[in-house]
Amino acid sequence: MxxxxxxxxxxxxxxxxxxxxxxxxxxxxxxxxxxxxxxxxxxxxxxxxxxxxGFAPAALTRELLAGDAADAAWLSADPAWIQPDLNGARLLACGQMQLSMDDALDLARPLKPVFGDAGMTLEVSSPDRWHVRLPPDARLPPFASPEQALGEDLAQHLPEGTEGRRWRAILTEVQVLLHQHPLNAQRRELGLPPVNSLWLWGGGSLPVxxxxxxxxxxxxxxxxxxxxxxxxxxxxxxxxxxxxxxxxxxxxxxxxxxxxxxxxxxxxxxxxxxxxxxxxxxxxxxxxxxxxxxxxxxxxxxxx
Structure with a gap:
């Protein structure tokens, strides 16, 4: 049988x-x-x-962690480590940055106005999973997932086009603020990599x-x-x-x-x-x- x-x-x-x-x-x-x-x-x-x-990782994970994803579109904005090298910069880690919830909230605090000025809200759903609540009319360029970009030249995976230019400007401001954050100086003293960027990916609304x-x-x-x-x-x-x-x-x-x-x-x-x-x-x-x-x-x- x-x-x-x-x-x-x-x-x-x-x-x-x-x-x-x-x-x-x-x-x-x-x-x-x-x-x-x-x-x-x-x-x-x-x-x-x-x-x-549609498959929208950001909305799905936000719903699991916070239960409020149904009324908006979302974008993952996970804490990340980018390492400059001779040819540019590489994404070496995304999420799993050994952050406590207090650390994550402390890092996110100066970043919230950057997104707020653009009509968005940065939410820390967990130490490793951060999300951006998008306005109803938001148009998103294609974003690379972490598995596509890990270890590779950052320039190959940044959003492109007119909409991409807006997000690249936001990321630049985020990176400047994180570079200046005192928590990253403490992390370096402890031998931990800095959280010096966010990785944007997985945007959309909850699937039906x-x-x-x-x-x-x-x-x-x-x-x-x-x-x-x-x-x-x-x-x-x-x-x-x-x-x-x-x-x-x-x-x-x-x-x-x-x-x-x-x-x-x-x-x-x-x-x-x-x-x-x-x-x-x-x-x-x-x-x-x-x-x-x-x-x-x-x-x-x-x-x-």
Missing amino acids: ADTARPLELWLPDLPRFEPGHPLRAWLARADRAGDAPRGYLAGLASYFECVG AVRSELAGCVSDDVLLGALAARAGVEVASRTPDAIAAAKSGWLIDLQDLPVADLAGSWWPMLERLSGTTLSLSFASGERWLLRPWHRLRFWRGAGR
């Missing part, structure tokens, strides 16, 4: 990051290659969740509806959690107990973890999942299907 149950899906980091000796490579040697999945973080999320009326075929998710990702909440999909924080309890049709989000951690502290609980059918989906697009009886393929090597 054919197995019609949906597999338990593991969303994993890019496959090239896994060294030949990584224990997950032994799974791939025994598994069946499946059709490729979309590549990248945002494309991966879009493959799990269908947004009716979000749909998903997932039965549940194990994840600590804010945007995934926001999508799941709109779709009525259960979300459990990423803990050993939650991973052990995940069933067919669930998604276990591991794509942001270091592969060394997956081979270390996380591997014992992942290994226990091999008694069920697993879909191994890598952020780089490759996908395999691992069934319980595949453990009998002991003659296959671990060279994948």
